[in-house]
Amino acid sequence: MLIKPNPATPEGEAIIDLADLLDGLQESTGEWPGADTVDILGEWLSRFSFEVSEDFAQQATGRAWVLRQWDRHSDEVTLWADEASALAALAHGVRSSWDNVAGTDGAPYRPPADDRTAVDLYYGPIEERGDEDYVLFATEISRRVRPPLKLDLADFDACTLANSSAVFHAQEGPDGEGLPCIEVAGILVFSYLDADRGAVRVSVHLDTAAEELVRADTTVPIEVEIGDTTVFSNLTPPPPASPLTPGWRARIRRLARGVALHDNGRCREGG
CATH class of the missing domain: 1.10.10 (Arc Repressor Mutant, subunit A)
Incomplete structure (x- = not known):
């Protein structure tokens, strides 16, 4: 051809x-x-460009705490989900080596229960740490993702690609702002414990949903389930009815048996 x-x-x-x-x-x-x-x-x-198209987007997917510890014999780097966990790991090592500092420069003979205090007393002032030291800092975890060429809720591959690009945003520590949230295709779903209401709250925000998901009436097709029960749906047409509950099945069986007995009795009377 x-x-x-x-x-x-x-x-x-x-x-x-x-x-x-x-x-x-x-x-x-x-x-x-x-x-x-x-x-x-x-x-x-020379009229053509043969550069590979860089249509990947860089996306921050969360934060990690980087802990580096070193002395004359080792140099180790570990990653932690939060500062408290990193400090706990650091303090565990400090307490196992507490004999090195016990009773010196104001350090007690027994390590303090508080992780931060134990670490500070063990390592001492920065300018006096010598060959043994540590650094602990937070950094963003990023990835490069290729967005779907066309986001279509009826397209399995497009939905799979969007789902695999979902991002979880955790609250940044006990005093941090924000709430735990999952983000997919611009939709934000918050799920958190609400002390004011004494309840688990789930909140869906659609203001930043991808344009391709917004219908002509400016709504986004959405269905919410708790367990196996659909508690909200604005799908058109509505989703198929849920399977009958065991109680309904039992009632139908009883009705069916009653009809069968009635028919059999009528047949006997007729015979």
Whole structure:
């Protein structure tokens, strides 16, 4: 099957130009001399860019605490989900080596119960730490994701790609702002413990939903389930009815048996 270049596109126009150049060379020389052909192709190829398209988006997916500890014999780096966990791990090592500092420079003979205090007393002032020290800092965890070319709720692959790009945002420590939230396709779903109401709260925010998910009436198709029960749905048409509960099944069986007994009795009377 022959391919016909489309002159309305930049690529098609370039192919037609190349054909004209080679036809002109053929007419003037009766052939395609190697040197002339290479010059034509070289100049023609310079019109194109062969760079790989970088259509990945960088996305922050959370934070990690980086703990680096070193002394004369080792240098270790570990990652932790929060500062308290990193400090607890650091304090555990400090307490196991407490004999190194017990009774010196104001350090008690027994390590304090508080992790931060134990670490500070063990390592001492920064300028006096020498060969044994540590650093602890928070950093963002990022990834590069390729967004779907077209986000379509009826497209399994597009939905799978969007779901695999979901991000969880945790509250940043006991005093941090914000609430735990999962973000997918611009939709924010908060799930958290609410001390004021004494309840587990789930809150869905659709203001930043991807445009492709918004219907003509400005709503987003959504269905909310708790366990196996649908508690909210604005789908059109409505979803299929849930399977009958065991109570309904038992009632139908009783009704069916009653009808069968009635029919059998009528048949006997008729016989």
